[in-house]
Amino acid sequence: FKYIFDHTRGRKCLVFANSREECEAVTSTLRQYCEAAHEPDRFLIHHGNLSVSFRETAETAMKDDSRFDTTVTTSTLELGIDIGKLERAFQLDAPFMVSSFLQRMGRTGRRGAPSEMWFVVREEHPESRTMIPETVPWKLLQAIALVDLYVKDKWVEPPNFERLPYSLLYHQTMSILASGGEMLPRELAERVLSLNYFKRVSKEDLKLLLMHLLETDHIQKTERGGIIVGLAGERVINSYKFYAVFQENIEYNVKCDSQELGTIVAPPPPGEKIAIAGCVWVVEEVDHKRHIVFCHQIKGKVPAYFGDCPGDINTVVLERMHRILCEGEIASRTEPLLDVGDAERAKDIGDIHVQAEILEEHFETVNSEDAKKEFPYLMKNATARLKMARHSAKFAGLDKECLLHLGGNMWALLPWLGSYSFLALERFLKIKCAQRLNLRGFDSARPYYMQFTMDADRKKFWQVLKEEAEKEIDPMELVYPKEVPYFDKYDEYLPQELVKKGFAYGVLDISGMKKRILGLCKQNLD
Template structure:
């Protein structure tokens, strides 16, 4: 391994020497031989800043320059001739493309190699030069590649005809999503267009966060026409420092007293200029100010609203304390100029800078050395937490993660679910899974992606002008990634598309775009298969309560929490995007932590159960146990354990409380959704919070009887359950799907029948 670099072109060896490197990193040395061979796909899984990008580009560029040297000598260097693009680099983000372009500049200059960033904001002159004389490397998003295939397939065939590698950065960001399915379909269509299906173009995937590595090669190339070499880090990675800090949101009475300056117990906040009342959010901001001032940090706040609130409060604190502001927001709604300005400030490392961000800085944009990563509120997933943690600990330092978790003060009205402190327990579980088990959520490969398939039917017809149905099915489903799609599904889709004038069939059996299809494909928004979540208006009578992005399952008669109150869903108007609700009295104070919708994995909730059952969250290192929680977090954990034991939740999955029943499944959201849908179908009044189901005005005996009855009989299918859900329009082109496919697709996305059967079998013991 030590001499692996000697296999590279001498110019690339010189570039490595010029960087001042003492040698190649582990994954870089391991990747050289399989990439140089050009006969296999390669999956490189290593931590952020472990050198994955160079692990691919150094050997790949070595192949390119040797190939160019050979062809140039054969042609005697005829001016204007080009041997085509050699590397197609695909990224989920324009910003990441710009960053990689900057990182490749010195290598490309040394090798006299053309490198072209290709997206909507790229300089036209660089694209024109590549169009005129295609060569070297193109850095592109899936959407821009789709645009090229549809609008300029002839040039693509000529430019990519001798393509040597396709590399996909941040591959985990694509896995299991409609955008990932789109990307895989694009790659199949590209191989078909360039007549490379029989001699496939090697695909290289780069990621810091891949769960179940053994299953990933099938996701990288569904038809498995090439073998895949998996490269992982074996060497010990940098140490990790973790702290979980707890905060208690005072009760309303305590806040009122605080606002009158009675019993002030927060001198730190007062000294910084924060005025009472001292809410948990104010305490969080005071600590962020103390932790982060003078350094370089990333603070992940999950939502745009919380991001802006924290950034504004910290900026105000700088002003009150008469110091320069060093706290700035970063999220998708900000202008490109504001985001890039903050990224450049972080890269320069000249001024102390803290970015308060959503997931926009989660991926691998180079932002220089980050001292710490701070997570405010429970993270969405272990994979996301791992990706964020990887932004810290570069250049051999320890990675530092602070997690700030807020829970409500307990009073006589506090709900049972809030007494369990599930935000804290979920955060502790994710940290343990990350550090001890090194586990991340695997991609969900059970989905059909009918919306993306419809898009690809339109795109492929747009690319070729016309194509037969059997050719489409062979290309997209047999050779491409839509391998779950049966001929009966495909036929149903094409019939519906014909009826909606998306396509039409000519006398020679060719399918061509219909009137509506031409309009859709011709619009600039067509090339992306994803859409932002649509906001639904929440309406009671003639009054609009507000808007809500509907990302969870909604069924009539279900209870929801909105604006801190309980409401019952009476109707959902999909066309007008309106949810009609009525106010529901009683039931006590609603829980504060609702959790995710279809996001939390079984393994996370089972780890939460293990922590509570064992009464211990600490991490064992050798013969010692490391406690990474502060005093407040430990007190919150103690309250959670007291509640767990008081209600014997270790042995009792169903309990009575306040005239209602609570079902503790400790399973992921797909399993929980399945039981919720069955309960509603049998006329139970149901609420669900963070994986806990509350059944109103029913005792545990009735619930036990119902669950035993479920366990003893065949369950409804996911399709039958999906038929009861009105809001199935989740993905961009769902509105054009026939009802049967919409129902099949939603059922696979929302429900887990097998998981519920397994839980019921355990419940019956």
């Protein structure tokens, strides 16, 4: 943060964070730097949960060419809002998509000046017994991959037409009734389903939605058989928030028995873990109507869950990250990095402590010029960190293996899959394969890697995955029994059947997951 503080002084800048919580924390820290340096506060904040007056204050200040303020923001200032001439943009860690990177960089360099985007990637120093997957600089690789994909390939994420937009279906159904008044069911269906975005929505889906809305009084049936907006629906459409179809950050109170622990956004399904109040908790139940999460405390470390990841990282990005990590030149010298004695000292690839000692012994003799030439936009520390990561990955065998033995019955799987293919794989392993492999202790850092213990060797693991992946998979089988995965703004008004179907068929990338599994099985079993 000191780096950002120094390099925004005397300039008009944006600092992009990937979440509202991070945005608040960064702004607070930068303001503390101002106070410590006895400088006037020059940092503003802008995100979707702030009041309109706070957001307008930041927008007005940024338009004033006589002021040199910096606004810390989320995606709310990524596009659309005029905030005047900007000199520089900073990105904390990496955005999730190439399109976001381009939009954010495009906010700078207007009026004839070149665009300027600075990535500030943070990384905690690993503990002495940290496992290999946790030592990979994931955010650095992600930042390099996003830039590399656009600079070299001019690649940007293609639009996704595979979603089942049931939340939007509710919004458009209510909007048409509000603007057009009473309609016969047939007329309403023709108006709604003729919209191109609903080409994957069937008449049966719409009928199921309308029956549910009748039961919940969001719509009513007239004596003539027509449909009008009901009392509950009136309360929804009369709110100014109804006109925005994007999801808001709704806070849920987290409780253990009668004790209130705090609040979270986008709670995970029952059975998943969350971290709050300095402890780890397992979710027992989610009450979406009252916005309450009930849980109980356990020991251990919390994994990420899909609600934590606000961006859809494409599989192409993960594949490029793998290529950057494993296919670059790892040394400019001819002798091997490790000798036989070194290899004996570091047999257990899960023990990074020994590896770190070995790498540090050799690292000063390794020239980083090759990595610098490969990615000329990397600064000295980033180049050195990439170089060290490549040595560690080569030694761990990440260029050849994605299933790593961490010692004993502990394993790690690095599938190099995008967010929703990874999520499908995670559920596939838990629901379809866990019993045959006696798989347990499952922790994920989505979408990078998953760690678990199992009573199987490498060959049996791939054999079981191959047999299960070759079977026909009903996407609904990958939805947990008690799970109602609210994903979009109006999901709470939908029948649970449509919510589950929209998640299973429109969010989980089962085809991408199966393609990767079968490819890896062929590679490891042939």
